[in-house]
Amino acid sequence: MLQYALKRAVLALLVALTVSLICFLLVNLSTDVATAMAGEGATAETIDAIRHQYGLDRPLAVQYFEWLGHAARGDFGDSLYFHTPVAALVAERMPTTMVLGAAALGFALLLSIPLGVIAALKPNSWIDRLALTIAVVGQAMPTFWFALLLMYLFGVTLHLLPISGGDTWQHFILPSVALGYYATPAIMRLTRSGMLEVLESDYIRTARAKGLRNTSVLFKHALRNAVAPVVALAAVQLGFLLGGSVVIETVFALNGLGYLAWEAIGHNDFPVVQAVVLLISLVYIVLTLLADLANAWLDPRIRIA
Amino acid sequence: MTALLQVEGLRVEIPTPMGRLHAVRGVDLALGAGETLCLVGESGCGKSLTALALMGLLPRAARRSATRFAFAGEDLQRAGERRMADLRGNRLAMIFQEPMTSLNPSWSIGNQLEEGWLRHRGGHRAAARERALHLLERVGITGAAQRLGQYPHELSGGLRQRVMIAMALMCAPALMIADEPTTALDVTVQAQILHLLKELQREFGMGLILITHDLGIVARVADRVAVMYAGEIVEQGPVAQLFARPAHPYTRGLLACIPVPGRLAPGERLGTIPGVVSPPIGTLTGCQFRNRCAEAEDQCATRAFELRGLGGSHRLRCRLGNAI
Numbered sequence: 119m120l121q122y123a124l125k126r127a128v129l130a131l132l133v134a135l136t137v138s139l140i141c142f143l144l145v146n147l148s149t150d151v152a153t154a155m156a157g158e159g160a161t162a163e164t165i166d167a168i169r170h171q172y173g174l175d176r177p178l179a180v181q182y183f184e185w186l187g188h189a190a191r192g193d194f195g196d197s198l199y200f201h202t203p204v205a206a207l208v209a210e211r212m213p214t215t216m217v218l219g220a221a222a223l224g225f226a227l228l229l230s231i232p233l234g235v236i237a238a239l240k241p242n243s244w245i246d247r248l249a250l251t252i253a254v255v256g257q258a259m260p261t262f263w264f265a266l267l268l269m270y271l272f273g274v275t276l277h278l279l280p281i282s283g284g285d286t287w288q289h290f291i292l293p294s295v296a297l298g299y300y301a302t303p304a305i306m307r308l309t310r311s312g313m314l315e316v317l318e319s320d321y322i323r324t325a326r327a328k329g330l331r332n333t334s335v336l337f338k339h340a341l342r343n344a345v346a347p348v349v350a351l352a353a354v355q356l357g358f359l360l361g362g363s364v365v366i367e368t369v370f371a372l373n374g375l376g377y378l379a380w381e382a383i384g385h386n387d388f389p390v391v392q393a394v395v396l397l398i399s400l401v402y403i404v405l406t407l408l409a410d411l412a413n414a415w416l417d418p419r420i421r422i423a
Numbered sequence: 424m425t426a427l428l429q430v431e432g433l434r435v436e437i438p439t440p441m442g443r444l445h446a447v448r449g450v451d452l453a454l455g456a457g458e459t460l461c462l463v464g465e466s467g468c469g470k471s472l473t474a475l476a477l478m479g480l481l482p483r484a485a486r487r488s489a490t491r492f493a494f495a496g497e498d499l500q501r502a503g504e505r506r507m508a509d510l511r512g513n514r515l516a517m518i519f520q521e522p523m524t525s526l527n528p529s530w531s532i533g534n535q536l537e538e539g540w541l542r543h544r545g546g547h548r549a550a551a552r553e554r555a556l557h558l559l560e561r562v563g564i565t566g567a568a569q570r571l572g573q574y575p576h577e578l579s580g581g582l583r584q585r586v587m588i589a590m591a592l593m594c595a596p597a598l599m600i601a602d603e604p605t606t607a608l609d610v611t612v613q614a615q616i617l618h619l620l621k622e623l624q625r626e627f628g629m630g631l632i633l634i635t636h637d638l639g640i641v642a643r644v645a646d647r648v649a650v651m652y653a654g655e656i657v658e659q660g661p662v663a664q665l666f667a668r669p670a671h672p673y674t675r676g677l678l679a680c681i682p683v684p685g686r687l688a689p690g691e692r693l694g695t696i697p698g699v700v701s702p703p704i705g706t707l708t709g710c711q712f713r714n715r716c717a718e719a720e721d722q723c724a725t726r727a728f729e730l731r732g733l734g735g736s737h738r739l740r741c742r743l744g745n746a747i
Contacts, residue, residue: 319524320524320525321525321528324525327478327517328590330539338538343529418529418574419528
């Protein structure tokens with residue numbers, strides 16, 4: 119198990135380095151950074167001065183390793199728009215997004231796993247059809263539109279929940295539901311199909327032949343085997359949720375990383391964009407690593423690989 | 424001998440898009456303690472469903488009915504799922520054809536052995552572990568203590584089937600049903616497993632129902648044999664009598680399929696039974712074997728045949744019999 123974990127960790131580190139390179143190149147190759155920084159109508163001298171001042175005239179490789187070296191120490195430079203260190207900006211906004219992402223995933227899992235299990239236990243029943251409807255609607259409906267519907271119903275019409283800002287925990291309910299609903303269909307369908315397959319397997323028959331109680335057959339023998347692919351998917355989904363939080367945070371005016379990214383893109387604030395993209399990618403990589411380890415714990419056969 | 428298991432008129436029906444499948448049609452079985460009954464037949468003849476019906480493990484869509492179903496003096500005809508679950512793994516145990524997939528890949532051998540004991544006997548895990556260790560050693564697994572912590576994928580097929588047997592024995596059942604326990608194993612391992620099963624049967628005084636399509640196995644282990652065809656028992660009797668004087672054309676056909684060294688001239692063809700089993704769907708009349716039977720007559724398509732005695736406990740479902 120330890121050997122497996124080490125292998126996975128080394129692999130994750132390599133992926134992280136690759137991602138950092140892509141992250142750096144995306145910004146530096148997509149536009150001329152100096153021109154964009156100088157703003158519209160700047161003279162060629164001004165642009166050259168900026169290019170020299172920020173060291174943008176040096177080879178890309180030198181710039182990359184310098185940026186990487188600083189980034190590794192938590193130094194992402196200063197924001198061009200906010201004029202404060204990027205690290206401080208990100209650290210300030212990070213918790214909001216993490217809380218939102220975790221709450222959204224929690225909502226998605228709480229809704230999708232029980233629904234998926236029940237749907238598998240009673241295929242083609244009304245509850246299976248309800249689950250299917252929820253999945254289809256969730257997959258088809260754009261997140262921002264669902265967010266607006268929630269705001270209209272619970273905020274404007276019923277006055278039950280706040281719809282803007284992030285001051286109290288109530289402020290997180292609607293954004294979490296809106297964001298989490300997006301991850302629900304895939305997790306639920308995978309749980310359902312996994313359970314259906316596992317319930318047909320020989321070892322479930324063996325478990326029943328031992329006279330075990332239904333709850334024991336279902337949770338100890340079936341769910342553990344059915345849920346392994348769900349763990350991997352949930353990690354990927356959480357990554358998507360962090361990305362999707364750009365839209366949701368903007369709609370609900372939550373002051374998180376997503377909102378920061380949106381502001382930074384609008385103002386050509388390259389250091390911030392780079393930092394946010396890199397950070398979300400790193401979170402994604404760490405999540406994948408954790409999912410791999412969780413799967414190895416769930417399924418002993420993986421530990422050999 | 425007091426009967427351990429007495430089943431009469433056992434039927435299993437499964438609705439299919441093509442009509443009702445009469446998978447098991449009026450099967451009578453009786454088994455004494457310590458006795459071995461072999462259920463023989465081709466794939467799809469209903470022998471596995473008969474076993475699952477006895478265990479209460481039929482697929483959800485299947486319907487079971489019987490005019491009599493008594494086990495160890497208890498009437499189980501209307502026993503609910505709760506009562507059946509109390510008996511399963513406790514008084515009634517079953518091992519399956521596929522040792523490779525019959526163990527849960529996510530739990531250790533020890534855990535899977537212990538849970539049946541904990542479910543039926545309760546108490547501390549230590550007692551269950553001791554019992555598991557004892558039985559693993561008893562079924563001939565070396566390094567049993569270390570095996571308890573291993574997972575199914577770390578064991579070979581033969582070892583896994585031994586584990587399955589140990590698992591079935593945990594609560595010392597009165598009846599063990601073994602559904603083709605050696606089909607998936609190497610020939611050398613097959614013999615070991617069969618030998619072990621017989622030995623354990625004597626030791627535990629269990630009734631054993633062995634399901635197989637291998638008449639070689641039947642000859643070695645059975646006390647009595649029931650030959651099934653299309654959901655019915657077509658012939659049954661003591662093993663020696665049935666092998667010496669097979670009466671049903673199907674039984675004779677099956678026996679002709681066994682290669683016997685010395686009796687078969689080199690290059691001579693083995694016997695075969697032409698045709699395939701027609702699935703017993705819809706309304707059935709007459710003998711279901713008639714399409715493949717060399718001795719079929721017109722009456723075989725219309726007459727209803729009952730099992731009738733041929734002397735002793737040898738019984739036959741065919742118009743023939745007296746002629747032999």
